[in-house]
Amino acid sequence: MSRVRLRDLGIKIGRFQTGNHNSITDISGVKVGHVTLSYNNEDGHAIRTGVTAILPHADSLFEEKVLGSSYVINGFGKTVGTIQLQELGVIESPIMLTNTLSVPAVLDGTIRYLLRQNPQIGDTTGTVNVIVGECNDGYLNDIRGMHVAPEHAIQAIQNAESGIVEEGCVGAGTGMSCLGYKGGIGTSSRVASFGDNLYTVGALVVSNFGEKKDLRIPGGDFSKGKESKEKMPDGSIMIVLATDAPLNERQLQRLAKRAAFGLSRTGSYASQGSGDIVIAFSTAHRIPHKLPPNQECNTFHLLREDGELISQLFEMAVDTVEEAIWNSICKATTTEGNKGKVKEEVPYEILMGLKGWNN
Template sequence: MDRMRLRDLGITIGRFKTGKYNSITDIQGVKVGHVTLSHETDDGRKVQTGVTAILPHSDNIFQEKVVGNSYIINGFGKTVGTIQLQELGVIESPILLTNTFSVPAVWEGTIRYLLDQNPQIGTTTGTANVIVGECNDGYLNDIRGLHVKPEHAHQAIVSAASGIVEEGCVGAGTGMSCLGYKGGIGTSSRMADFGERQYTVGAFVLSNFGERKDLRIPGGGLLETEDREKMPDGSIMMILATDAPLNDRQLKRLAKRASFGLSRTGSYAAHGSGDIVIAFSTAHRIPHEWPSNQGTLSFNFLREDGRFISQLFEMSVDAVEEAIWNSICKATTTEGNHGRIREEIPYQIFAGPSS
């Protein structure tokens, strides 16, 4: 039997409606791809890991960049590419997620993808800024085995698709744990009217944080159940996408609000937790090569009159919270390295009518 999402259990979060897929892919053009590695090696080690790619659009992202920014809630992480993202405010590569020790391999696979698309990179136009985020899946995965290769990153990118997104134990989420249960990939979206326009916010998470004692049931309280063993503090990567016309400063403000959705689930951003947010808008594209006679670019951005921007903040908080719950609800019990087992969350703990 397929595992259910949070709304399948009769539980809704917030006052806004979702998009068609209740997913980051409700933002037109956004695609998601996974490569899942789940097997046992010849010498008995369990591989439970993978790669996930998020594409802001289907065209050449290096040539047609999108506005973006990032925000660090707690910096116990090994991401690459966020320094330049914060400095220049644009995203020019797919966003890749994987395990901590596989960041170099995934970076290489992504840069090779960009080099194939853009012969001028490294010759006539400088370099490219690849963004890779990570969480530590070493509790279940043979992380020392370095099983993720550059070709897996390339495969995740070229297989990315719109529509329904696989969640739970898939791609980068294959070996992740969350709040004492199996975690992984989750997504959700929110739509609302902004005057005569309608905009969407999509959240996408790689969840790998917290203990069972921290878990707060939606609409309820603490679970008050201890873990059988002490877990590492863990991490979470959160990606926010929107079709609302936001500039990079506004996107950083949006990214900050992901921390509220995260905290609702029970996280307090522990000492060893890497809690990192990347946000982008698909409303405008920034050309890599400007016309020689054009010194400036002019775009319209959402006005910050309080009501509209605050509404966008609220949508983001709700979408992040639900995406985290979807990452847990869709995950299945997984046996990992050293005989460790991370159990799927039992639906009976939820207060929904189907629980």
């Protein structure tokens, strides 16, 4: 029997409608690609890892950047590119996700991809700021083997598509664990009317945090039963939020902060060693790398912050993050990893306590 998403179980989160695919790709132009590495090598090591790429649009991101921001819920992480993102407020590369020790390889591959796409980088113009996020999949994956190569990053970008996004044990989520069960990639979206406009908020997560005892589901103590006696790393989560609402970089950071509430609803308390990082962007405006001659200013329209509209976006972000996390668990399958370690898929019956709780 194939695994299903949370809504297929009759469980809805929040009051807003989802987009057509209930996915981050419901924001027009956004694409997601995966490369999944799941095999055992000759030495018997289990490789359970991969790369996920999120493209804010399909054109040259270096030439046409998007406004973005990031927020650190807990800073036990090894991301690349977020310092410049916070300073300049623009994203000019695909957002890349992988395991902790594969950040350098993914950075290398993404730089090579962007250099091929943009011959002017480092020659007639400056260098490029690549964004890479990570989670530690070393419980199931032979992380010391560093099996992700630069070409896998390039393939993930080239694989990126709009529409339905693969979830669960794919891409960067292949070896991840969440709330005592198998975790991985999850996504969700919300759509709402703002006067004459219709805006969408979408989230994609790599879930890799928590134990069964942390599950915040009414109806029982889920820490009982088969649980590994080996101490798991504290874990982490990467959260990417996208919207087509016209927000500037400061407003996007405000949106990113709200992801913490969606995360906490599932059971996370951002433990000491948990790296919990949010990246947010808007597709409403594109920032040219170079302005035309005699033009010194970019002109944008932005959403006002003195009414309920911005609060509505915040609520949509919280709901998308929560549902994306549940989807990452719902779609993941039981996985045997390195040294015979196993993370089981979540039994759907324990999620039934969510029915009516969040509606």
